[in-house]
Amino acid sequence: MAIIGMSSAIAAIGAGLAIAGGAIGTGIAQSAIGSAGLGVIAEKPDQIGMALLFLVLPETLLIFGFVVAILIMLSAGII
Amino acid sequence: MFKTEPMEKVRIIAPYSRKPSIIAFMHSHGIIDIRKSSIGLKDDYPAADDQELNELLLKVSGALKLLPKQPVAKAKHLETRELIGKVSGFKEIDAIYSLNAERASLLEEDKELVAAGEVAGYFNGTGIDFSALKSDIMAFKAFLLPTAAVSQFMGALEKGNVLSDSIVRQISKDRSMLFLAYAKDAQINEILSELHPVEIDLKSPILEGTPSAVEDYVARRRSEIGERMKGIGGELSALGSSCYSPLSNYREMLEIELERSGISSKFKRTEETFIVEGWIPKAGLPAFQRALEKFTGGLSYVEILATDELPPTLVxxxxxxxxxxxxxxxxxxxxxxxxxxxxxxxxxxxxxxxxxxSxxxxxxxxxxxxxxxxxxxxxxxxxxxxxxxxxxxxxxxxxxxxxxxxxxxxxxxxxxxxxxxLDWTGGSVNSIILLTLAFGISQVSLGLLFGFINNYRKGHAKIAVSKITSLMLVLFGAAAVAGAFFAAFPSGITEAAAALAALSAIATIALSGSEAAELTNLVTHPLSYTRIxxxxxxxxxxxxxxxxxxxxxxxxxxxxxxxxxxxxxxxxxxxxxxxxxxxxxxxxxxxxxxxxxxxxxxxxxxxxxxxxxxxxxxx
Structure with missing residues (x-):
């Protein structure tokens, strides 16, 4: 098993938190948009494209978390 | 490449006497998007045979749905009256509908036979003759009910003391059939309405004689129906072979004639002329004008209209x-x-x-x-x-x-x-993230450039300039970030880029007005491409x-x-x-x-x- 230093470990935890924060935020936003979107599709099935687009909008939050995580790991030399 | 087809709005004025042929000409050319004419004249109206065409189209479409699909040979388009005459005289359409009506009636009879056969099965072995269930003084009813509920049911009836006779027969593990005979004036309906059993229909005219006689009749008649259904299928197949192709031709011709007839409601008219307005792709207009002039012998006039209306989109x-x-x-x-x-x-x-x-x-x-x-x-x-x-x-x-x-x-x-x-999980991550950012910066910059062109064309000068300042913000900002974090440029250039980016941001805020809040998107949207x-x-x-x-x-x-x-x-x-x-x-x-x-x-x-x-x- 590889042993990593304390600074790398803290960096890895930080990267994990960055992803987790983005994922939780995205999840909360998508739950509301998803249920509203399904309501729209039930009434107007032709609006599925728009509903899907709105559903994926908040994923940007997760992407930012991911980018921060990558930057942390790059600067800590983990990857 | 980035432009939709240029359009011209035209007004066509042509002799009313030539209207059907000119409509057919325009329909065949398929180049004009006809709009309701706005000129202050009398409205035109569809041709008188519109209703007749509609009815014939419904008839032909319905007949085609009843026939098995067959290959269709192309036929030459017929003139309206000739088409109406041909379709009206197409006797096989009535034969098709008649066969379908017979099939529907046989299916209905078959359903009744199945139900009667089932009832006869319930009574098999009970010694009851259905012919004897017709009486002036007695009434007869039969029910299906859960076996577990029979005793409760019988108890309620016996308590009312209304029954003359009854038969209980278990017909499956959980269900039983209950036959009741009682005086016509007995007060039984009140008891039945409380117990909600499922009544068996004993009034079917098929239920005559003993149950086994009914079962024999049902089997024989169903076999006859099966034979006839096969016969109908064969007759429809034969009709399909001879009629499917001409009927398909007629359906298409009727649809075309109806479209041609209905379009008149968008026209205007005078005593001698009719007026059509619509959009034509600029590139096809001269050829259309020449062809129409030749077709009408110079009796039509095409006028190009100057309008502020937004033309339709053609790509x-x-x-x-x-x-x-x-x-x-x-x-x-x-x-x-x-x-x-x-x-x-x-x-x-x-x-x-x-x-x-990847x-x-x-x-x-x-x-x-x-x-x-x-x-x-x-x-x-x-x-x-x-x-x-x-x-x-x-x-x-x-x-x-x-x-x-x-x-x-x-x-x-x-x-x-x-x-x-590329090594996605190791050494190439840095390069891939920069590549995705480059995609983002390029596409967002291109979007802003397009935004400038669109707004400039529409005369929105202020917003057009704000698109340019936004573009500068994105490009100088990217250069400053590349210089500061990735040492892509010397510090002097990096600092200059940062200063220009700050100036561009101020200019964008000043020019965008209420849209200034969109400024954050200029940072987040290029970053969003890292999702790749x-x-x-x-x-x-x-x-x-x-x-x-x-x-x-x-x-x-x-x-x-x-x-x-x-x-x-x-x-x-x-x-x-x-x-x-x-x-x-x-x-x-x-x-x-x-x-x-x-x-x-x-x-x-x-x-x-x-x-x-x-x-x-x-x-």
Whole structure:
């Protein structure tokens, strides 16, 4: 098993938190948009494209978390 | 390339006496999108035979639905009155409807026979003769009820002391049949209404004689019906062979005639002339004018109208790229007065999709699935068009898979090339993230440039300049970040870029007014393109995990091999579905949200020419 230093470990935890924060935020936003979107599709099935687009909008939050995580790991030399 | 087809609004004035032939001429040319004329004259109206055409079309369409499909030979289009005469005199249509009515009646009778046969089965062995169940003083009823409820039911009836006779017969494990005989004036309905049993219909005229006699009759009659149904099927097949093709021709001709007849409601008229207004593609106008003049012998006049109305949108593209237009329409059709970004979508979507999949195996599987869907779906439908876009984009996924040296998570490039590809999980991450940012900066910058052009053309000078300052902010900001964090430029250039970016931001805020809040998007939208790395990275890591844990080997025996193989295939399939879904959705999103939001208005009106795509008739 590889042993990593304390600074790398803290960096890895930080990267994990960055992803987790983005994922939780995205999840909360998508739950509301998803249920509203399904309501729209039930009434107007032709609006599925728009509903899907709105559903994926908040994923940007997760992407930012991911980018921060990558930057942390790059600067800590983990990857 | 980025422009929709230029249009001209025209007004055609022609002699009323030639109206039917001129309408047919315009319909055949299929070049004019006819709109309701706004000139202050009397409204024109559809031809008198409109109603008759409609009724005949319904009749022919209905008859065609009853016939088995047959190959259709093309026929020459008939003039309206001749067509009406031919269809009205087509006697076989009545024969088809008559056979269908007979079939419906036999099916109804068969249903009654089945029900009567079932009732006879309940009474078999009870000694009851159905003919004896007709009496002036006695009434007879039969019910189906749960076996467990029989005693409660009988108890209630006996308590009322109304029964003369009764038979209980268990017909299945849980159900029983109960036959009751009672005096007609007995107060039984009140008791029955409280118990809610399912009544058996004993009034069917088929129920005559003993149950076994009824069963024999039912079997014999059903056999006769079966024979007749076969006969009807044969007769309809024979009619189909001789009539399907001409009826298909007539249906198409009637549809064409109805369209031609109905279009008159958009015209205006005087005593001697009728007036048509509509949009014609500029490129096709001279040829149309010449052809119309020749057709009418110089008796028509085409006037080009100066108007502020927004022309309809017409885009011309090679047929194999039409599915991209379909997706654009699904989102929102470009307006004719703005830049059509479809070409950018056509180029960038497959790149984004391919980059996010980046696996030769997944790309090949996508290609196969997409091809199968295109073969199984209707060409005009959403599924077909999405599958066509997916099919073209799969080629890009294969190419990016080769560049990334990923084959279902395995590295195979070394077996046929010295190119070892990008390392998504190690040394290449830095380069990939910069590449995705470069995609983002390029596309957002292009969007702002398009925004400048659109606003400049519409005379929105202030917003047009704000698009340029936004563009400067993006480019100088990117240069400053590249210089500060990646040492791409000397410090002097970096500082100058940062200063210019700050100035551009101030100018953008000053010029944009209420839209200044969009400034944050100039930072977040280019960053948003790093999702290409995010989703690609996730897909590749998952496929590597699957390979590490479940790659089947024969070292532990054939059973283990088979078990691991199933898990390996299922997990890769799931990962592939997830990757494809995200690849499509995110690829579309980056275009429609991050890129289009900089310039696109959409909601254009599609150019809808007055035309008909003939399938079974010729002009």
């Amino acid at each position: 011309k593209r090679p047929a194999f790229l039409k599915p991209f237009d379909y997706l654009m329409e699904f989102f929102s059709l470009p307006r004719s007065d703005e830049i059509d970004p479809t070409w950018i979508f056509i180029v960038s979507f497959p790149i984004f999709y391919g980059f996010m999949i 696996d030769v195996g997944y790309g090949l599987a996508s290609l196969i699935f997409a091809t199968l869907i295109t073969r199984a779906t209707d060409r005009e439908g959403l599924m077909y068009n999405v599958a066509r876009v997916w099919q073209l984009s799969s080629v890009s996924a294969i190419a990016f898979g080769f560049l990334s040296n990923e084959y279902f998570g395995f590295q195979l490039n070394q077996y046929f090339t010295t190119f070892h590809g 790395l995010g989703f690609g990275f996730a897909s590749i890591i998952i496929s590597k995990l699957i390979d590490t844990a479940f790659t089947p080997t024969l070292s532990h025996g054939a059973l283990d091999f088979g078990f691991l193989l199933v898990i390996f295939i299922v997990l890769h399939f799931l990962n592939m579905i997830l990757s494809i879904f995200e690849g499509v959705v995110q690829g579309v999103r980056l275009n429609f949200i991050e890129f289009f939001s900089k310039f696109y208005t959409g909601n254009g009106t599609k150019f809808n020419p007055f035309s008909y795509r003939r399938r079974s008739s010729t002009d």
